[in-house]
Amino acid sequence: MSKLKQALESGRFVVTGEIGPPKGVDLDKCLQDAQMLREHVTAINVTDLQSAVLRIGSLAVSARLIERGLEPVYQLTCRDRNRLALQSDLLSAWSLGIENVLCITGDHPILGDHSEAKPVYDLDSVQLLKAASTLNQGHDMAGHELESAPSFFLGAVVTPAAEPLEPQIIKMKKKIEAGAKFFQTQAIYEPEKFEQFMSRIQGYKVPVIAGIVILKSAAMAKFMNANVAGISVPESIIREMEETAKEDRRKKAVELAARIIRQVEPFCQGVHIMPLGWDELVPEIISEVGVIP
Amino acid sequence: MHATIQKPIDEILGYLKPDERVFVVGCGNCAAKCHSGGEPETQEMAERLKRKGIKVAGWSCTDSGVSLCKLSIVKKMLNEEHKKESEQADSFLILACGQGIHTVMDATDGGMVHPGCDTIFGGETVNDDFITEYCSLCGECIVEYTGGLCPVTLCAKGLLNGPCGGAKDGKCEVDRNRDCGWQLIYDRLIALGRLDEMEKYKMPKNNSKWSRPRSLAIGEGEATFKSLSGERKVASHA
Numbered sequence A: 001m002s003k004l005k006q007a008l009e010s011g012r013f014v015v016t017g018e019i020g021p022p023k024g025v026d027l028d029k030c031l032q033d034a035q036m037l038r039e040h041v042t043a044i045n046v047t048d049l050q051s052a053v054l055r056i057g058s059l060a061v062s063a064r065l066i067e068r069g070l071e072p073v074y075q076l077t078c079r080d081r082n083r084l085a086l087q088s089d090l091l092s093a094w095s096l097g098i099e100n101v102l103c104i105t106g107d108h109p110i111l112g113d114h115s116e117a118k119p120v121y122d123l124d125s126v127q128l129l130k131a132a133s134t135l136n137q138g139h140d141m142a143g144h145e146l147e148s149a150p151s152f153f154l155g156a157v158v159t160p161a162a163e164p165l166e167p168q169i170i171k172m173k174k175k176i177e178a179g180a181k182f183f184q185t186q187a188i189y190e191p192e193k194f195e196q197f198m199s200r201i202q203g204y205k206v207p208v209i210a211g212i213v214i215l216k217s218a219a220m221a222k223f224m225n226a227n228v229a230g231i232s233v234p235e236s237i238i239r240e241m242e243e244t245a246k247e248d249r250r251k252k253a254v255e256l257a258a259r260i261i262r263q264v265e266p267f268c269q270g271v272h273i274m275p276l277g278w279d280e281l282v283p284e285i286i287s288e289v290g291v292i293p
Numbered sequence B: 001m002h003a004t005i006q007k008p009i010d011e012i013l014g015y016l017k018p019d020e021r022v023f024v025v026g027c028g029n030c031a032a033k034c035h036s037g038g039e040p041e042t043q044e045m046a047e048r049l050k051r052k053g054i055k056v057a058g059w060s061c062t063d064s065g066v067s068l069c070k071l072s073i074v075k076k077m078l079n080e081e082h083k084k085e086s087e088q089a090d091s092f093l094i095l096a097c098g099q100g101i102h103t104v105m106d107a108t109d110g111g112m113v114h115p116g117c118d119t120i121f122g123g124e125t126v127n128d129d130f131i132t133e134y135c136s137l138c139g140e141c142i143v144e145y146t147g148g149l150c151p152v153t154l155c156a157k158g159l160l161n162g163p164c165g166g167a168k169d170g171k172c173e174v175d176r177n178r179d180c181g182w183q184l185i186y187d188r189l190i191a192l193g194r195l196d197e198m199e200k201y202k203m204p205k206n207n208s209k210w211s212r213p214r215s216l217a218i219g220e221g222e223a224t225f226k227s228l229s230g231e232r233k234v235a236s237h238a
């Protein structure tokens, strides 16, 4: 059974990591990154053509993690597959030992490296969750019986700092009704705002894993503020970063991530650390916080 | 309204073989309103082609306000009013939408056609110089639940159950100058006091109603819509 599911159901605080599949066929580096997380996380997200850039698939990389005794959270986007392919990939995933699936909309192809691709979105993320839940119940979404059924642990995403927030909350509720059993969030930099969000959704009784993106520089913070929806890095953090000498940035990044984790820890069920290349810092962050997976 | 834009002249010239005699056809309705194939543009195209050394058999455009995509009209135009020039033509260059192109093909018994325009979308003529898209012709209208605004068309991803995480300041992730369709729908539902509609689960679309080509036969008292979702008969009122 999924360790992530067990941990969340038992109310334990979880730490999850993330790896980005490479653009190519050599998985050495990406599997090394995953290996580094082994002792520190409960499960590892595998992104699905993140930013709509062509890479090796999340299904294959998730399967490779399983071979190595690591537990993946298989990310599946609605961008590139119609309902036949989505359901089929889900069945394939189960056959490969994948239990955790994160159902997401996916960035629009126009933002990626194949901007002329046909955007599919045959299903949206709520409909995909519902389709996956239906598979769990032994049917496909057209109502036909499966010869044997999977038993996925389904997750979804939410953006706690979205403005306005209400549409996100409405959609979150629909995702829960469609079968989402846990949520991962967009990167959190304002713990107070996140706390407000958590109190608003208290009644939903669903585990929320807060997104932590390791901040590498002030420039990165400014870029995200200007371009990435649902992320706002406060001025004070940007200033802290600016005042840090270049050679101390990594230390600062660790300190900052650890501080945010400690701040959000009291009111959520876990953190999802997205290292964006600084994978080797994850163990340091975790030991600095002192959470035990 | 079918919005169209004229293709670059070099692309059009590339379609024509040396010695090919071409007849230029325009549309007095949509293409005229888009200034891509009304009477002045049709005449001008004929003259431009001549200046480039192309043999032009003639040109014609339907009357102002009259669509080219009606077979009886094009038959009359090409087989009666412009019979001689039309018969001399090896091909037809159509300055109109794809429906107009096919109408000319039908009217000339399978005549050789060249597209002179790109057909870009079906839209609302907001004013004489602005046309914008509000419907994608999906065959199964759901705007009852979205305050009259179409998520299939106004959301870049055609999402039916609410916004993705990409909207920022009410603008879409694909282009920060474009409104997020779901922000528009949300605002409108609030204004209408119908936000509860957004809370309801929307089923995936039946894409077989969107299968192409589709047809509509209008009979006495009954019309029949045909798509891969099957035949749908509806009452039709005289």
Ligand code: SF4
Pocket: B134, B135, B136, B137, B138, B139, B140, B141, B142, B143, B150, B151, B152, B153
């Ligand atoms: S739901 Fe379909 S028919 Fe209705 S406006 Fe949108 S695309 Fe057009």
Ligand code: SF4
Pocket: B154, B155, B156, B157, B158, B159, B162, B163, B164, B165, B166, B167, B168, B171, B172, B173, B174, B179, B180, B181, B182, B183
């Ligand atoms: S930002 Fe809004 S319009 Fe753009 S894809 Fe997301 S929900 Fe649709």
